[in-house]
Amino acid sequence: MSNGLWYGIAAYLSWGVSPLYWKQLGQLSPAAVVGYRVFWSLILLGLLLVVRPQHRFQRGQLSVRVIATYSMTAALLYANWLTFVWAVTAGYIVESSLGYFLSPLLSVGLGVLVLGERLRSAQWVAVGLATSGIVYLTISVGTMPWIALLLASTFGVYGLLKKQAALGAVQGLTLETGLLSLPTVGVLLLGPVVTAPVASATPWDPWMYQALVAGSGVVTVGPLLLFGASVRLIPLSHMGIIQYLAPTLQFLLGVVVYGEQLGPSQVIGYGLVWVALALFGVEGLYAYRRPAEPAPRPERPHSDP
DSSP: OOHHHHHHHHHHHHHHHHHHHHHHTTTSOHHHHHHHHHHHHHHHHHHHHHHOGGGSOOTTOSOHHHHHHHHHHHHHHHHHHHHHHHHHHTTOHHHHHHHHHHHHHHHHHHHHHTTOOOOOHHHHHHHHHHHHHHHHHHHHHOSOOHHHHHHHHHHHHHHHHHHTOSSOHHHHHHHHHHHHHHHHHHHHHTTHHHHSOOTTSOOOOHHHHHHHHHHHHHHHHHHHHHHHHHHTTSOHHHHHHHTTHHHHHHHHIIIIISOOOOOHHHHHHHHHHHHHHHHHHHHHHHHHHSOOOOOOOOOOOOOOO
C-alpha cells in the first residue's frame, strides 16, 4: 500500500478511539475544550516549525486567496470539533458515529461530482447500500439527526477544500489554528462563564487536569497532519472508504464501553452500511491486485513492394 493510504488509516484509527480521551475532559464545557485544543495545537505546531524549517512559510505563499480558503477550512474545523466534543461528553457517541458514516458517502459524492473521479460498478452498488442504510436509520429514528448531518457536512467539505488547498499539511494546519486562535482565546478569556467545571463532574487531580488539557494539542495535531498528508496523495473516493474506520470504532465504544442504547432499527441500518463497506473493500482489493491489461502493440507499417 502507498504511504498516503497508511497515513489515512492511522488518522482514522486515532479519531476512532478519540472519545476515550474527550470523555475525560467532560468536566469542561465543549467551548473550553475546543479553545484549549486550538491553543495547545498552535503551540505544538509552532515548535514543529522551529524544529523543521522546511515547513516554514515562504514569501508569497499567503495570498488573499489562500487565506480565504483556509479561513473556510478553519471555520468548518471549529464547527466539527465543537459538535463532536459536545456529542461525546453529552452521551451521543453512537449518533456522532452516524455522522462519520455519512461523511465518507459525502466524500465519495464530492469526489465524483466536483473532482471528476470515477467509480466502478461494484463501488456504485456499495455506495447505494450504504445510502440505503443511512436513509433507513434517519426514517426509523423519526427525527432529523442534526448531530450526524452537521458532522458529516463540515468534515466532508473540509476534506474537499483540503484536497485542493495550496499549502502542505503542517503549513495548512498551522494557518487554520492561527486563524482560530483569536476567537478561541477570546472564549477562554471569558473565564468562569465558559471554562468553569461542570457541577456534576468528578473533581480531577490538578496535575492530571493540566496533562489532559495540554495533551489535547497532540491528540488534535497528530491525526490532522496524517489526514492532511493522506488526502493529497490518494483519490478522495479512496479516502471516503478509509473514513469508515473511525465511526466503526466510535460506534463500538458508545455501545460496548459507555452503554449507549442500540435498537433493532440501528442494527439494520448500521448492518447495511457495514455490508457496503465490506463490498467496497473486497472490490478495491480485487481491483488493486488485478494486473493491468497490456496496451495493444502498434501495427508495423506496410512498405511498398
